[in-house]
Amino acid sequence: MKLEQTETLSILFNYILSMFEKNRRLGAHLSIMFSSAAFSGFRKLIFGISHRADISELNLPKTCAILFPNGKDDLMNFEVTIRPDEGYYLGGIFVFSFKVPPIYPHEAPKVKCKTKVYHPNIDLEGNVCLNILREDWKPVLNINTIIFGLSHLFTQPNHEDPLNHDAAAVLGDNPKMFESNVRRAMAGGYVGQTFFPRCM
Numbered sequence: 001m002k003l004e005q006t007e008t009l010s011i012l013f014n015y016i017l018s019m020f021e022k023n024r025r026l027g028a029h030l031s032i033m034f035s036s037a038a039f040s041g042f043r044k045l046i047f048g049i050s051h052r053a054d055i056s057e058l059n060l061p062k063t064c065a066i067l068f069p070n071g072k073d074d075l076m077n078f079e080v081t082i083r084p085d086e087g088y089y090l091g092g093i094f095v096f097s098f099k100v101p102p103i104y105p106h107e108a109p110k111v112k113c114k115t116k117v118y119h120p121n122i123d124l125e126g127n128v129c130l131n132i133l134r135e136d137w138k139p140v141l142n143i144n145t146i147i148f149g150l151s152h153l154f155t156q157p158n159h160e161d162p163l164n165h166d167a168a169a170v171l172g173d174n175p176k177m178f179e180s181n182v183r184r185a186m187a188g189g190y191v192g193q194t195f196f197p198r199c200m
Contacts, residue, residue: 058143058144058147059144060144060147061147061148062085063082063083063084063085063151064080064082064151065080065081065083066078066079066080066081067079067081075100076100077097077098077099077100078097079095079096079097079114080095080098080147081094081095081096082095082096082147082150082154084155086155087154087155087156088154088157088178088179088182089117089119089154089155089182091186092117092154092199092200093115093199093200094113094117094154095113095114095115096111096112096113096114096128096150097111097112098110098111098143098146099111100143105139105140105141105142106139107137108132108133108134108141108146109133109143109146111128111130111133111146111150112125112126112127112128113126113127113128114126115199116196116199117185117186117196117199118164118167118181118185118191118194119153119154119157119164119167120157120158120159120162120163120167120168120171121153121157121161121162121163121164122153122163122164123163123164124164124194127163128150128153128163129161129163130146130149130150131161132145132146133146133149157171159171159172160172166192167181184196185199186198186199186200187200
């Protein structure tokens with residue numbers, strides 16, 4: 001399903017919902033009355049179609065793979081593995097969990113890094129600093145966009161917009177030391193007082 005078709009379905013759903021709400025407020029008699037459960041089911045169908053379209057059209061970078069831990073019947077929860085082939089994180093293996101909300105693509109998926117990583121844009125709890133997961137998210141963006149954004153974090157970490165301020169300070173002041181810290185963390189060891197499990 002193409003992006004234009006997905007947008008058309010979302011527009012159609014929003015139009016039907018707005019007309020229903022308008023007529024209900026006015027007390028108009030509709031020839032077909034929809035229960036809240038029916039509309040909830042219809043909404044899930046529309047956004048389910050949208051999400052399935054995204055998944056079926058994924059064009060993953062060669063460094064990324066997708067896994068459905070609950071089987072492909074549950075497309076709303078999945079994992080993405082990134083194996084950078086260049087940069088500071090070359091040779092590392094990093095796993096991200098995706099939780100897609102019911103109103104996707106009008107709300108961004110919830111993404112967390114399951115791998116403990118020494119990275120300026122990922123904190124030790126797995127929260128990710130990626131603008132398209134926050135204020136820059138738009139319904140025209142999709143899962144593919146997020147995966148490419150995550151992959152880019154490992155080739156171009158950004159010390160100017162950090163979650164891990166210690167890592168960001170080292171990257172900004174001493175890139176060589178930052179590289180050494182990254183290698184130590186990925187091999188399984190301490191950086192300062194923090195232990196990082198092996199992820200290579």
